[in-house]
Amino acid sequence: MGNCPVLQGGPVGLERGFVLHKEGEWENTSKINQDVSITTSKDILLSMASGAGPSESLLILGYAGWGSGQLEQELQTNSWINVPANEDILFTVPYTKRWDEAINLLGIDASNISGQIGHA
Incomplete structure (x- = not known):
């Protein structure tokens, strides 16, 4: 430790x-x-x-x-991007690279993600 x-x-x-x-x-x-x-x-x-x-x-x-139903609502409105659990990312990948590795599991180019929300 x-x-x-x-x-x-x-x-x-x-x-x-x-x-x-x-x-x-x-x-x-x-x-x-x-x-x-x-x-x-x-x-x-x-x-x-x-x-x-x-x-x-x-x-x-x-x-x-979260309050009752809050997380479910946030998932429904796509406030979260979720990926399947991956032990390699969790325990092996350096902390500074974990987000990029996780988003890569979805085949998404992280440079295309905006911090702004909206509806197209």
């Missing part, structure tokens, strides 16, 4: 954290899919500090939250 950056997961609850990781099972581990889990207990941090933690992990503080 000596060189484990702390990422910001969103603007809410910055005093609370979690670890997104591959292998391993700790006190409060929940499977996200077959290969990736999320753990919210202190024991994973102790394991990581001693070098016995997961080989691939992200240490994250904070989260993004």
Whole structure:
């Protein structure tokens, strides 16, 4: 854990954290899919500090939250671009290149994306 950056997961609850990781099972581990889990207990941090933690992990503080139905509405109005989960992008690709790699999964040229919204 000596060189484990702390990422910001969103603007809410910055005093609370979690670890997104591959292998391993700790006190409060929940499977996200077959290969990736999320753990919210202190024991994973102790394991990581001693070098016995997961080989691939992200240490994250904070989260993004939505009101009832808000996220569904934002997805419906195309406020979000979503891609299938990709463990390589999540755990291997350098942070500064992750957005570009994710958008490339959709076959989109990122230079064609505008920060402005509207209807054509």
